[in-house]
Amino acid sequence: MRWEWSEVREMDDQGCPRCKTTKYRNPSLKLMVNVCGHTLCESCVDMLFVRGSGNCVQCDTPLRKSNFRVQLFEDPAVDKEVEIRKKVLKIYNKRDFDFSNLREYNDYLERVEEIVYNLTNNLEVEGTKQIMEAYQRENRDIIQKNKAKLTREQEELEELLLLEQQGNEQRRLETLQEEQRQLQAKRKSKQALLDELERSHVPATILLAQHKDRAAQLETQIEKQKQVVKTTIFSTGIPMGQTVSLLTVNRLEEVLYHYQPIHMHTYGPPVPELEQLGRLGYLNHVRTAQPQDMAGGYNSGLACHRAIQDAFSGLFHPLG
């Protein structure tokens, strides 16, 4: 497996703080995070917490081996916060329809965030824990109700998923069966041909021709069957036949662009056009272009035209 250079750099950056093994040296290395927010690689965890509990290497808090989770985020602090948030939200599980107005809901959310922040950064841990306990005691029944609701919703989601899976399975089975049938039909026709060749008195070529015809017919039948599968919904999920309201797009009317040729004031007499130079006889007085000049696209008219332009430019300029 080829690694991208950026991935290689990343792998080299992260490492276990204790044994300094990085993912670069051991790609299957997994970093584990605990409640204090510090990381250790799997092997170090096994080594240090062989007894089941111990102290963190960096912050010396008492930890349990079971509290170690595989690190999902690059920054262990994020992992720590995610864990804390999960726990907090188990208690603070009110939803937006539980509140009478938006303001209260926002205040509630603000409180939740404060709690999570405090716990993550180890500020006023005691006080926060007390607040949490108080809340839990007061809103016990609401918490229960919401928990129940949550589980119900999850179940519904799971049911839907299940249904979808079942649908997929069915379709797969059906296609398989179709294929089987087609194979069988083909085999039957082949067998029939062989039988006829044996029994019938009609010459072989005619029999072969007939067989071929029948095979062709079968093919077309199969094709038609395949196409019969009706499509009821578009890939985006909108069912067919539903009227979609398209907002009328405002037409922007702009003024049509009119080309106006550039007019440059040369302060001199008019210069003949490049194409006219030959006709007017100017080219007779210019050195003819050598073949090696013409190869590059040069022709004597260009030099002549430029000389004339320079000669006439600014001739009538009103100076002084």
Place this chain on the structure above:
Amino acid sequence: MFHISSQKKYWTFDNEESLEQLRCEANQKYRNKMLASGKPGVSDAVFLEAHEENVLFRHYEKRLLDFCNAFKPVMPKSVVGTAIMYFRRFYLNNSLMEYHPRTIMLICAYLSCKVDEFNVSSTQFVGNLVQESAAGQERALEQILEYELLLIQQLNFHLVVHTPYRPMEGLLIDIKTRYPLLENPESLRKSVDDFLTRVTLTDSGLLFPPSQIAMTAILNSASRAGLSMESYLTECMGLKEDKETLLKMYDAMRRIKSLMKKYELPKPDEVNAYKVKLERVHADFGTNSNMKRKRGYEDDDHVAKEPRMTEEVSETTYILATSASTFHVINSLLCFLGGVDG
């Protein structure tokens, strides 16, 4: 094209007086700067006057022309014209006392070769300084490279110069095509060339469009040769009806001719006298050591060479000036030390 060029917009002035004024202002600015800086030995008498600067300017301009004419490989005329124009424009806004013309003239030639796509390598360029040794040539090259950006900046980055040579060719072609009255325009070529060379030594490039200068050259040469070309302007240029423009043209031509007549080669003794003064000013107040060059990977030896050279010059000139010596002694010694100069 000239009509949309920066030359027309920024470097074409109305009359000679405005040019004179600009030069006086540049001179005055330098004086004020030096007086304000409060260096020892600063007084008004030490500095060059505007007309003295003018003499020196013409002298160095002639030397630039000679240098370009003696250049190997042969320098096209437009390159020469561009170089002289750069020289002129530079000293329109700067004083000769601040930047020595001997250096600036080489840089003008060098830059003009580059801009006009007359490709000469730098070594080849300094190889043309035949009076110098190899070391001297290298020193000159360093000086050139040092001041090149300054020159470009003082030209306000307007590097394209329209010289009258191509308009002259164009007019000759036009005459041959549309004006059969003049039998052999080629016969005029030599005197026209001569005229144009003389005209570059005047201020005409800063006052008139190059096509007008070319026209003046051709008409002048024709009248000198006794051929009449009056009807060219009226018939071919379509100016029969437009009397006003015709008059303006004649007026411009007259002015160009008068400028040419006014030009005279500077007198040698005047030149020498002012040159002494100039060298004095440069030696005393020369700002060579202040030039901070950012050439990261060159060693500092090259930079150190510069101030030592000027110090040598200043010391010796000072010693010589204080002792009783004649002009000739000074002159010859300056030649010996200055190298390119004299």
